[in-house]
Structures are given as structure tokens and as C-alpha cells.
Amino acid sequence: MNWLLVIAGAAVGAPLRYLTDRAVQSRHDTVFPWGTFTVNVTGCLVLGLLTGAVTAGAASSHVQLLLGTGLCGALSTYSTFSYETLRLAEDGARFYAAVNVVASVVAGLGAVFVGVTLAATLLS
Numbered sequence: 294m295n296w297l298l299v300i301a302g303a304a305v306g307a308p309l310r311y312l313t314d315r316a317v318q319s320r321h322d323t324v325f326p327w328g329t330f331t332v333n334v335t336g337c338l339v340l341g342l343l344t345g346a347v348t349a350g351a352a353s354s355h356v357q358l359l360l361g362t363g364l365c366g367a368l369s370t371y372s373t374f375s376y377e378t379l380r381l382a383e384d385g386a387r388f389y390a391a392v393n394v395v396a397s398v399v400a401g402l403g404a405v406f407v408g409v410t411l412a413a414t415l416l417s
Contacts, residue, residue: 295358302363310368325389326377329370330397336369337401341408348409349416
């Protein structure tokens, strides 16, 4: 049963990642991977909200599997982040590669913190 929840979440998260990435990237005329950055930070925010909800007892482990492991696992993508960062560095855009690493880590951790804090505040 648990694996079906993960599959169902991933079945929504993967196309959502692709469509969001393409929509965001098409609006920016730059080598910076805004689409991947957006889906990764969004995934962190959703995971933070979910973690806060589970901690507060407002969400079950089944919801955590569906949304956390399934949806967020397929929505966010460390492999694409790594590939795009390497591609930027190899193409001579080392500044953008460094910005991508620093901004992704800072924004991702910030989004998780905001999500957990928001959930705790709203659900306490």
C-alpha cells in the first residue's frame, strides 16, 4: 500500500516538475537554470510545510509518503541541479555555477524553515 502512495505522488510530481521548469525557463533569457531552482525551492517549501504538519499531528504518515516522498521526491531534483551546475562551470559560466550552488542551498534551507515555522504557527 505504501509504495502506491509514493507512485501516486510521483505521478503528479514528475510532470509538474517538467511543466513548471519549462514554463519558468521560457520566461528567462539567461543561462541560469531558473526552472530547476524554482521547482527545488518549491519542493523544499512543501516538504517543510508537510514536516511541520506531521510534527503537529495534523498529517499522517500516509500523507507524508504521498506528498513528501512521492510528490516532492519527483518535483525536486538534485541530479538536474548537479548536472546544470556542472554544465555552467564547463561552459565558462563559473559565476552562475557558484551562484546556483549558494542560492539553491540557502533558498532551499530557508524554504524548509519557513514551511516548518508556518505549519507550526498555523497548526498549534
